[in-house]
Amino acid sequence: MMKIKFLAFALLFSLMGCQNVRERFGFSETTTETERVSKDVVLDIQQKGVKTIDSVPIYPKLPPQTGRQAKLFSLDRPIRCTLDENRQHLARTEPFDRDRFLLRPAISGDRLPDYKVTAFKVKEKKTLDEALRCLLENTDIQIEASSAFYQTVSMPETDGLLSQTVNMLTELGNVYSTYDARRKTLTLHEEIKWRLDVPLSDELLVGVLDALRGAGIKNVVVDWEDRALLFRGDKLVEKKVRQIVNEMAVSNHWIAYDATVYRIYPNSPDGVPWTNILQSFNRKDIKSSHLGHIGRALVVSSALNRDTLVDFLKPYGRAVPISEGSFISPNKWQGRFDVGLCSKEDRLETDLRIVSQATYREYDFDKDHIDVELALRTKAGEMTNFDLPTRLNENILIMGVPTHFFIKGEATIIPPQAELMVLLSPRLINIVDMRVVNEE
Numbered sequence: 001m002m003k004i005k006f007l008a009f010a011l012l013f014s015l016m017g018c019q020n021v022r023e024r025f026g027f028s029e030t031t032t033e034t035e036r037v038s039k040d041v042v043l044d045i046q047q048k049g050v051k052t053i054d055s056v057p058i059y060p061k062l063p064p065q066t067g068r069q070a071k072l073f074s075l076d077r078p079i080r081c082t083l084d085e086n087r088q089h090l091a092r093t094e095p096f097d098r099d100r101f102l103l104r105p106a107i108s109g110d111r112l113p114d115y116k117v118t119a120f121k122v123k124e125k126k127t128l129d130e131a132l133r134c135l136l137e138n139t140d141i142q143i144e145a146s147s148a149f150y151q152t153v154s155m156p157e158t159d160g161l162l163s164q165t166v167n168m169l170t171e172l173g174n175v176y177s178t179y180d181a182r183r184k185t186l187t188l189h190e191e192i193k194w195r196l197d198v199p200l201s202d203e204l205l206v207g208v209l210d211a212l213r214g215a216g217i218k219n220v221v222v223d224w225e226d227r228a229l230l231f232r233g234d235k236l237v238e239k240k241v242r243q244i245v246n247e248m249a250v251s252n253h254w255i256a257y258d259a260t261v262y263r264i265y266p267n268s269p270d271g272v273p274w275t276n277i278l279q280s281f282n283r284k285d286i287k288s289s290h291l292g293h294i295g296r297a298l299v300v301s302s303a304l305n306r307d308t309l310v311d312f313l314k315p316y317g318r319a320v321p322i323s324e325g326s327f328i329s330p331n332k333w334q335g336r337f338d339v340g341l342c343s344k345e346d347r348l349e350t351d352l353r354i355v356s357q358a359t360y361r362e363y364d365f366d367k368d369h370i371d372v373e374l375a376l377r378t379k380a381g382e383m384t385n386f387d388l389p390t391r392l393n394e395n396i397l398i399m400g401v402p403t404h405f406f407i408k409g410e411a412t413i414i415p416p417q418a419e420l421m422v423l424l425s426p427r428l429i430n431i432v433d434m435r436v437v438n439e440e
Contacts, residue, residue, distance in 0.1 A: 072341070074341060075222065075224060076202075076206050076222065077341060077342070079202050079203060079206050079326075080206060080326065080337070080338070080341060080342060081323075081324070081325040081341065082325065082326075083260075083324055083325065083326060090392055090393055090427060090428060091427065091428040091429070091430060092427070092428075092429055092430070093429075093431075093432050094200070094201060094204060094429050094430070094431055094432065096199070096431045096432065098249050098433055100197055100199040101197065101198065101199060101248070101249055102196070102197045103194060103195070103196045103197075103238075103242060104194070104195055104197075105176070105192055105193070105194060105195070106192075106193040106195040106230060107178065107192070108178070109177075109180065109187075110178075110179045110180060110182075111179070112141075112161075112166060112179050113139075113141075113162060115139065115162040116159075116160075116162075117135070117158065117161065117164075117165045118159050119157050119158075119159065120135060120155075120157065120159075120165060121157040121158065122134070122153060122154045122155040122169075123154065124154070125152040125154045126152060126153065126154075127149075127150045127151070127152055127153075128150035128151055128152075128153050128169060128170070128172070128173030128175065129143055129145045129150050129188065131153050131169055131173075132169055132188075135162075135165060135169070136186070139162075140184055141184050142183075142184060142185050142186070143185075143186055143188070144186065144187040144188070146188055146189060146190065147188070150175065150188070151172070151174060153169060153173050155169065155172065170188070174234075174235045175188050175235075176188070176189045176191075176192045177189070190234055191234040191237070192233070193230065193231070193232050194230070194232070194233055194238070194241070195228050195229070195230055196208070196212075196228060196230075196245065197226075197227065197228050198227050198228065199227060202224075203256070203328055204254065204328065204429070205222070205227060206328065207256075207327075207330060207335060208229065208244075208248065209222060209229060210327065210328070210329060210335050210336055211244055211248070211330060211333045211334060211335070212229065212231070212241065212244065213336075214329075214333065214334030214336065215240050215241070215334075216240070217231055217233065217237060218231075219231060219232065247332070247333070248330045248333070251330050251331045251431060252331075252430065252431050253331045253360040253428060253429070253430060253431065254328060254329065254331060254428075254429040255328070255329060255331065255335075255358040255360060255370060255427070256327070256328040256427040256428075257327055257328070257337070257356065257424045257425065257427070258325075258326050258424070258425045258427070259323075259324065259325055259326065259327065259337045259354060259422065259424055260306050260321070260323075260324045260422070261321075261322040261323040261324065261343070261349065261352075261420070261421070261422050262320060262321055262420070262421040262423075263320045263347075263348075263349070263418060263419075263420060264313065264318070264320075264418065264420070264421050265317050265318045265415065265418050266316060266317035266415075266419070267316055267317050268316070268317075269416075269417055270417070271400075271417045271419065272313065272316050272419070273316060274296075274399055274400070276316075277298075280312050281300075281304060281308075281312075282301075282303065285300055285301040285303045285304060286298055286299075286300055286301075287299040287300060287301065287390075287391075287394060288388070290386045292384035292385060292386050293383070293384045293385070294376075294383055294384040294400075294401055294402075294405070295376075295383075295384050295398055295399060295400040295401040295420070296398070297386040297388060297396060297397065297398050298396070298397040298399070299388055299389070299390050299394055299395075299396060299397075300394065300395050300397050301394060301395070302425075304395055304397060304423075305395065305423070305425070306423060309397070309423060319421070322339065322343050322347050322349050322420075323340075323342045323347070323349070324342060325337060325341075325342040327354075327356075328429070329358060331358070331360045332359050333357065334355060334356070334357045335355075335357075335358070336353050336355045336356070337353065337354040338353055339351075339352040339353065339354065340352070348403060348406040348414075349403075349406050349420065351378040351379055351380075351406065352376060352377075352378055353376070353378070354374070354375075354424075355374070355375045355376075355377055356373065356374050356375075356424075357372070357373045358370050358371070358372045358373075358426075359371045359372075368391060368428065369389065369390070369391055369392075370390045370391065370392060370426055370428075371388070371389055371390070372386075372387075372388045372396065373385070373386075373387055373388075374386045374387075374388060374398075374424075376398070376401065376422075378406075383401070383405065384401070386398075390426065392426060392428055394426070395423060395424060395426075396422075396423070396424040396426075397422070397423055398420070398423075399419065399420075400419055401419055401420040401422075402416070402418070402419055403418040403419060403420060404416055405420075
């Protein structure tokens with residue numbers, strides 16, 4: 001009997017001890033996973049539409065998606081979002097080994113047997129897989145087709161190696177093929193993984209990356225160690241990329257821009273008196289003015305830079321830096337600056353992209369002209385665009401784009417006269433062919 005009482009007492013003591021430990025570490029019956037939340041926090045949570053039970057916030061279940069910070073992660077962010085003072089001279093020279101600037105399949109497969117093909121033809125149109133089966137019917141090579149539908153092909157009588165004939169047929173059918181010698185299988189692919197070797201500096205490699213994205217090539221992966229761009233694509237994508245590669249390979253000039261984005265809070269309800277810029281600076285410092293669908297763009301001299309513009313604005317309002325960085329594009333190709341990538345995540349302008357296509361021309365001996373097609377875009381589409389004739393050592397100032405354009409709600413604490421200001425400063429990069437340098 002005494003033994004039973006002792007066991008009962010020990011059991012009760014252990015339960016009380018466990019309860020004390022649970023309460024001590026925040027695992028009481030009422031707060032299972034968190035400590036009690038203060039009343040002020042509870043009220044704030046309730047105002048945001050989150051329910052609470054006994055001071056514990058209860059959040060609605062959200063659909064599974066990648067976290068915001070993981071989405072924002074980017075290895076090229078330090079390159080895009082840093083204004084390197086050492087790079088900010090008007091022109092510089094960059095060596096380029098054009099022989100190593102190559103587009104090639106990332107996976108090539110095994111070599112086909114060196115069979116000879118004699119008098120093979122596809123007289124009546126056949127689907128590509130049927131034509132290949134006719135070609136390979138006297139071999140032990142099997143066809144593995146990844147699609148149920150292929151283009152019809154016809155081919156005149158031809159002689160040559162098996163690999164040459166297979167290449168001719170797959171070109172006609174707009175597909176690729178890889179051979180597995182172990183399985184003795186020829187597999188047809190509508191798209192394959194490509195590798196573009198880019199023997200350039202980090203800044204120019206990012207420019208090539210943006211050119212591919214501007215041409216509609218998606219999901220490009222950068223191999224920084226091997227300096228290569230990897231992506232999947234079909235015959236249409238291959239054609240686009242080869243065009244980019246061919247034009248970049250002969251381009252001797254690339255254009256880079258240093259971009260600075262501000263939000264302006266004017267003191268007056270009428271906004272910033274931009275006409276006063278004509279009195280604050282020399283009249284000749286304003287080269288041209290262009291009114292867009294929204295906002296206005298000025299082509300200005302280098303006298304209007306980040307420091308002088310902020311000083312100009314001091315009597316009229318407050319300039320808050322939103323984002324800064326750089327972007328680059330080969331001559332006649334598109335470049336872009338993602339404001340959100342280089343800004344604080346809580347900024348309204350996170351969705352904004354500055355897209356440019358610049359063309360460098362040498363009209364005369366002492367003036368380098370850069371004709372710029374410039375657009376401001378968001379996910380909703382294009383906000384405004386400008387066609388600007390500029391010269392080297394001239395900046396572009398965009399002003400008068402209302403901040404309210406970026407507000408998604410019904411009301412805001414931001415005054416209606418608040419506006420966006422963008423300053424772009426060009427730099428010219430002269431490309432030197434390493435083959436010429438080596439010959440010298």
